[in-house]
Amino acid sequence: MWGFIARKLIYNVPVYLGIILIVMLALRVQDPSLTQVSKNPSPQEIAEIRSQMGLDRPFVIQYLDLLKNVVTFNFEEESWTQGGKSVGEMLKDSIPLSLAITVPTLGLSAFFGVCIALVAAYFRGRAVDKALMIFAVLGMSISYLVYIIFGQFFGAFLPRQALGGENWPFNIEGYGPLFFGEGATPMNWVSYYMLPVIIGMIVSLGYDTRFYRAVMVEESSRDYITTAMAKGASKRKIIFVHMLKNAMIPIITRVMTTLPFLITGAVLMEIYFGIPGMGFQLIGALRALDFPVIQGFVAVLAAIFILTVIATDVLYALVDPRVRLS
Amino acid sequence: MIKRMMRSRAWRKFFRNKLALVATGLIGVYALIFVAIVGAQISDAAGLTDVGSREGLKVRVLPPKWPGFLEAPDLDRRYDSLDWQLGNLDRLFRKDLESMVDPSGELESVSLAERKLADVPFSELRVMLAETNDRFEALDAIYGELEGVEDSIFFLPDELAAAKEAGDAEGIAELEAQLVELKEARREINGRLDEGLSAVEASLEDLMPMPTGFGGMVYSFRTLFGSDVLGQSISVRAFYSIKIAFQVGLVVATLSVLIGTLLGAMAGFYGGWIDGGVMWLISTLSSIPYLVLLAVLAVMFSGHQYFDNSAQYPELQLVKLYTAMGLTFWVGTARVIRGEVMKIKELEYVQAATAIGFGRFYIVLKHVIPNTFHIMFINFSLLFIGAIKSEVILSFLGLGVSGQPSWGTMISNSKDDLSNYFFWEVGAASFLMFILVLAFNIVSDALQDAFDPKHV
Numbered sequence: 001m002w003g004f005i006a007r008k009l010i011y012n013v014p015v016y017l018g019i020i021l022i023v024m025l026a027l028r029v030q031d032p033s034l035t036q037v038s039k040n041p042s043p044q045e046i047a048e049i050r051s052q053m054g055l056d057r058p059f060v061i062q063y064l065d066l067l068k069n070v071v072t073f074n075f076e077e078e079s080w081t082q083g084g085k086s087v088g089e090m091l092k093d094s095i096p097l098s099l100a101i102t103v104p105t106l107g108l109s110a111f112f113g114v115c116i117a118l119v120a121a122y123f124r125g126r127a128v129d130k131a132l133m134i135f136a137v138l139g140m141s142i143s144y145l146v147y148i149i150f151g152q153f154f155g156a157f158l159p160r161q162a163l164g165g166e167n168w169p170f171n172i173e174g175y176g177p178l179f180f181g182e183g184a185t186p187m188n189w190v191s192y193y194m195l196p197v198i199i200g201m202i203v204s205l206g207y208d209t210r211f212y213r214a215v216m217v218e219e220s221s222r223d224y225i226t227t228a229m230a231k232g233a234s235k236r237k238i239i240f241v242h243m244l245k246n247a248m249i250p251i252i253t254r255v256m257t258t259l260p261f262l263i264t265g266a267v268l269m270e271i272y273f274g275i276p277g278m279g280f281q282l283i284g285a286l287r288a289l290d291f292p293v294i295q296g297f298v299a300v301l302a303a304i305f306i307l308t309v310i311a312t313d314v315l316y317a318l319v320d321p322r323v324r325l326s
Numbered sequence: 327m328i329k330r331m332m333r334s335r336a337w338r339k340f341f342r343n344k345l346a347l348v349a350t351g352l353i354g355v356y357a358l359i360f361v362a363i364v365g366a367q368i369s370d371a372a373g374l375t376d377v378g379s380r381e382g383l384k385v386r387v388l389p390p391k392w393p394g395f396l397e398a399p400d401l402d403r404r405y406d407s408l409d410w411q412l413g414n415l416d417r418l419f420r421k422d423l424e425s426m427v428d429p430s431g432e433l434e435s436v437s438l439a440e441r442k443l444a445d446v447p448f449s450e451l452r453v454m455l456a457e458t459n460d461r462f463e464a465l466d467a468i469y470g471e472l473e474g475v476e477d478s479i480f481f482l483p484d485e486l487a488a489a490k491e492a493g494d495a496e497g498i499a500e501l502e503a504q505l506v507e508l509k510e511a512r513r514e515i516n517g518r519l520d521e522g523l524s525a526v527e528a529s530l531e532d533l534m535p536m537p538t539g540f541g542g543m544v545y546s547f548r549t550l551f552g553s554d555v556l557g558q559s560i561s562v563r564a565f566y567s568i569k570i571a572f573q574v575g576l577v578v579a580t581l582s583v584l585i586g587t588l589l590g591a592m593a594g595f596y597g598g599w600i601d602g603g604v605m606w607l608i609s610t611l612s613s614i615p616y617l618v619l620l621a622v623l624a625v626m627f628s629g630h631q632y633f634d635n636s637a638q639y640p641e642l643q644l645v646k647l648y649t650a651m652g653l654t655f656w657v658g659t660a661r662v663i664r665g666e667v668m669k670i671k672e673l674e675y676v677q678a679a680t681a682i683g684f685g686r687f688y689i690v691l692k693h694v695i696p697n698t699f700h701i702m703f704i705n706f707s708l709l710f711i712g713a714i715k716s717e718v719i720l721s722f723l724g725l726g727v728s729g730q731p732s733w734g735t736m737i738s739n740s741k742d743d744l745s746n747y748f749f750w751e752v753g754a755a756s757f758l759m760f761i762l763v764l765a766f767n768i769v770s771d772a773l774q775d776a777f778d779p780k781h782v
Binding site: 012014015016018019022023026027029030137138140141142143144145146149150152153157267268271279282283286287289294298301302305306309 | 606607609610611613614615617618621622623625626628629715718719722723724725733734737738740741744745752756759760763764767768771
């Protein structure tokens with residue numbers, strides 16, 4: 001297994017180099033020094049700012065410098081716009097906030113998605129199944145943003161208007177520290193993060209349910225199901241024991257591949273609810289052309305992505321004895 | 327060739343799907359609107375017609391944030407809008423309109439699209455306006471009364487609670503009777519206020535009569551979904567957004583399907599270093615979260631004098647959306663096509679073509695790619711949806727369309743409207759978008775069913 005992981009890691013090195021290259025090249029179309037200088041700067045001032053920012057160095061040097069920082073886990077570089085905060089500090093502050101949204105969203109949507117898909121598969125072709133699938137398509141057709149806007153309205157604004165602020169657990173927006181920092185209580189999760197988690201779950205439920213149902217339907221035409229039926233196993237046992245176990249591989253793939261999408265989904269959620277997680281900071285940095293922050297964040301996000309892909313392959317082997325990591 | 331394709335089993339299966347046909351029809355309706363708007367814009371730009379295909383979007387049609395059909399505006403909003411409209415007219419008539427050679431520009435400044443000032447001499451209009459203003463000011467007295475009653479109602483519950491605490495049974499009964507009386511009084515005053523407002527509205531209608539005939543029909547379309555914060559017609563802007571959505575969807579889907587098919591087919595057919603290179607590009611691009619990649623690519627254009635200048639070059643502004651999405655979305659198509667081409671490569675007809683001596687590039691173009699048409703179709707409709715949805719998200723992030731209407735700008739503009747219980751802007755935009763995306767979802771499902779039934 002370790003050999004497999006090592007080989008995968010080596011294979012992904014050029015991919016990782018490519019990611020950083022593409023992002024750095026795309027960013028350098030813009031000239032961020034203009035956002036940092038006073039109005040009507042002299043060419044001298046611009047040149048000075050550029051050398052302060054390190055933009056006057058050749059591109060190759062900048063590229064290698066960033067790579068060196070990433071490899072040595074050196075995120076000391078200061079943000080250009082956040083008043084001397086280093087990229088590492090920003091990462092440290094924002095990652096827990098993002099994870100507080102994405103991890104529960106992922107878990108809940110996978111759990112409910114599989115449950116609903118099992119119900120649909122159990123009643124396959126009947127009214128229950130059809131109704132569920134119609135709901136899934138309807139749900140898929142609504143924009144993410146509309147979910148967030150109406151979710152906030154019906155989930156926080158309206159009840160708070162009707163019941164008064166203190167009688168309703170969900171806050172309209174804002175964030176609170178969860179485990180460390182001043183006034184940190186796990187209860188903050190309910191008041192600030194639970195509503196985004198519920199909305200995020202509802203958004204992905206449409207896609208998930210359809211996918212899981214298709215997986216179940218495909219599994220149900222396999223030979224081992226016929227065998228189990230011939231042996232007289234009950235329908236319930238076939239679906240919940242035999243089928244579910246064998247459908248685990250596509251389910252795991254699905255969960256793992258939605259991980260990066262959850263990070264992006266959290267971008268909108270974080271911006272809308274005012275939670276300064278990774279997405280929030282990244283988009284803010286993009287708007288302000290804050291190169292160190294963008295590059296640092298993308299480097300970390302991409303590394304997370306690549307590692308999850310590798311972890312998926314390893315998980316296959318753990319779940320399915322037929323898969324060999326060779 | 328198309329005729330032969332249409333007779334194939336898969337297409338027959340597709341055409342038997344009633345729901346998919348209805349959805350195709352809906353997409354057709356949207357496409358017709360798209361073509362009509364584009365046609366009007368082209369002929370406007372060429373100077374053939376003058377329907378105001380761009381300026382018409384900015385025309386003020388109603389007081390700001392006026393609700394659409396079916397919803398009766400509440401008394402406060404009616405009062406505010408009368409205040410606004412009469413204020414505008416006052417400002418107009420303070421000018422010396424009689425001595426102006428051509429006051430039409432001034433008159434235009436108060437008109438609400440087709441609803442213009444009545445066609446009577448200015449002196450008469452001035453008298454009418456004065457009367458209307460008097461009636462409007464008379465409402466202040468009623469408002470004063472109402473405020474007094476509201477205040478008493480507001481404080482009564484506290485007194486009631488105090489009386490309950492003291493156990494004063496007589497006091498409680500008295501206060502409750504008072505409350506009922508006050509509520510009755512409030513209802514009566516509100517009735518009078520309603521009458522008063524209706525009277526002012528009626529005399530305002532004499533000043534600015536509702537358009538009739540064709541103009542009336544146009545006006546009632548414009549006011550169908552109410553108005554946004556600038557008094558612009560929500561319905562016009564929402565329907566115009568179909569053009570933006572279709573344009574973005576068509577260009578992005580075509581672009582990414584073409585790039586994806588070409589690169590995917592080359593990678594699958596040639597193998598070797600071409601395959602390695604394409605696979606490297608695919609894994610690289612798909613390792614960056616797609617929204618981040620979109621945003622990074624869109625930022626390349628922001629602030630550009632041609633590509634981010636909706637006032638002068640509204641079409642060029644969309645180039646950044648095409649680029650960002652085109653470079654991001656081809657990846658999925660390429661991956662699927664590559665897999666399919668690797669299968670097709672081993673089939674007999676490709677071997678036969680090779681044996682005859684055709685060039686490899688010719689075989690890819692002539693024999694391999696045509697056999698992936700169904701995948702291209704399915705991907706096209708999926709990417710179309712993806713493009714429309716991403717436009718909304720990018721516009722919300724401030725990296726997409728700005729300065730011209732699109733569903734994205736409409737939805738993100740109405741961020742604060744909901745807390746004022748104003749649903750029209752976000753409702754109109756998301757409803758039109760929902761129908762289109764739903765139709766595309768149904769069609770791509772049906773396509774998948776017909777061509778690739780085994781697909782999960």
